[in-house]
Amino acid sequence: MSDDLTRDELAAFDGIGERWAELRSQLQRVIVGQDEAIDTLLTALLCQSHVLVVGVPGLAKTLLVRTLAAAVDLAFKRIQFTPDLMPSDIIGTELIQEDPATGERRLRFMPGPLFAQLLLADEINRTPPRTQAALLEAMAEHQVTAAGQTRPLDEPFVVVATQNPIEQEGTYPLPEAQLDRFLFSLWMDYPTKAAEKRIVAESPRIASESIQPVMSAEQLVRDASLVWRMPVSEHVVDVAVSLARATRPGDADASATVRQYVGWGAGPRAGQALVHAAKAAAAMAGEPTPSTAHVKAVAMHVLRHRVLLNYAAAGEGVDVKQIIDTVVAEADF
The missing domain is CATH 3.40.50.300 (P-loop containing nucleotide triphosphate hydrolases)
Structure with missing residues (x-):
C-alpha cells in the first residue's frame, strides 16, 4: 500500500x-x-x-x-x-x-x-x-x-x-x-x-437462518x-485500457471478430471499472495490489453490458459473451 x-x-x-x-x-x-x-x-x-x-x-x-x-x-x-x-x-x-x-x-x-x-x-x-x-x-x-x-x-x-x-x-x-x-x-x-x-x-433450514451483521x-x-x-502498476492499467479498446471495432488493434460483429465497444469508463474491480478482488484475496489475473477475472462482468453487437451478430447467433471471451483470450496478459 x-x-x-x-x-x-x-x-x-x-x-x-x-x-x-x-x-x-x-x-x-x-x-x-x-x-x-x-x-x-x-x-x-x-x-x-x-x-x-x-x-x-x-x-x-x-x-x-x-x-x-x-x-x-x-x-x-x-x-x-x-x-x-x-x-x-x-x-x-x-x-x-x-x-x-x-x-x-x-x-x-x-x-x-x-x-x-x-x-x-x-x-x-x-x-x-x-x-x-x-x-x-x-x-x-x-x-x-x-x-x-x-x-x-x-x-x-x-x-x-x-x-x-x-x-x-x-x-x-x-x-x-x-x-x-x-x-x-x-x-x-x-x-x-x-x-x-x-x-x-x-x-x-435456509428459511430459518438468522444472519448476524x-x-x-x-x-x-x-x-x-x-x-x-490501492496502488496499481502501469502494466495492469495498460492491460485494462487495452481490453476496453479491443472491444471497439474502429480501433486499430481490434480483432477481425470484433470488427465483424460489434457495433459499439466499451468506453473509457470500462477501463476505470476494470482497474477498480481488480483492486477490490485483490483486497478481498488479501493481496496488496491487483494483478492482470484480477483484471481477467472481472472482465466479463465489466464488459458484457458495455459492448453492443450489430445485425450480423444477431443473424448468425453470436452473443456478447462469445465476443468478450474472444477479446480476453486474445489479450496479452
Whole structure:
C-alpha cells in the first residue's frame, strides 16, 4: 500500500481479506450454489458500485441482496418496477401537514424508497424512461432532486437492479448511458444438480437462518476508501485500457471478430471499472495490489453490458459473451 497511509489505515487494509471472507461465509449459509454471484456482488459492494443482475425468476436474487444488507447492517429497500411507476413513487413527494400544536400547515418532504443504502430495483426495465432517469441521477450523483431541492443520499448507496432475460414484451430497454453506470452485469445461471438438491432438501433450514451483521456501514465505507487508494502498476492499467479498446471495432488493434460483429465497444469508463474491480478482488484475496489475473477475472462482468453487437451478430447467433471471451483470450496478459 501507499506510504501516505497511517499505521491504523495499514492495519485496516490488512484486515479486509478476513472481514470480507467472513461476510462471504455469512451469505453462503443462505445462498446455495451461487458462489460466483456472491463474489461478484461483494466485489461491487467493496467498490460501492452498482450491479445489473440478469436471471430467470427463482434464482434467489432478492434473497441474496436482502441477506447482504443484513450481514453489513445496511438500510435495505426493494422497489418493484412497473409500467405505471412514477419518479415521485421512488424519490418521494411533498405533503401538506398540519402542526397539531399551532394549527399551521406546511409542506413536508416524505422520502421514498430510493433513500436507502442498498436498493434492490426489481425488473428495472419494466418502468418507463422517465422513472429510469430518476434512478440514474441517484446512481450517478448519489443525490436526488425533488420539489426543486437537491437532497443527498446516505453513504454507501448501492443499487442492485434485476432483469428477466425471458419476458421482454412490454419492457423499456435501459439506454446505454444508464447501463454504463453499472460496474457489473451479472448473469445468474441455474445451479448445478447437486446444488439444487441441497436447496430443495435444506429449504426449512435456509428459511430459518438468522444472519448476524459482521460489518457496519461505516466499516464498509472505510474499506472502500482504502481499496480506492490501492496502488496499481502501469502494466495492469495498460492491460485494462487495452481490453476496453479491443472491444471497439474502429480501433486499430481490434480483432477481425470484433470488427465483424460489434457495433459499439466499451468506453473509457470500462477501463476505470476494470482497474477498480481488480483492486477490490485483490483486497478481498488479501493481496496488496491487483494483478492482470484480477483484471481477467472481472472482465466479463465489466464488459458484457458495455459492448453492443450489430445485425450480423444477431443473424448468425453470436452473443456478447462469445465476443468478450474472444477479446480476453486474445489479450496479452
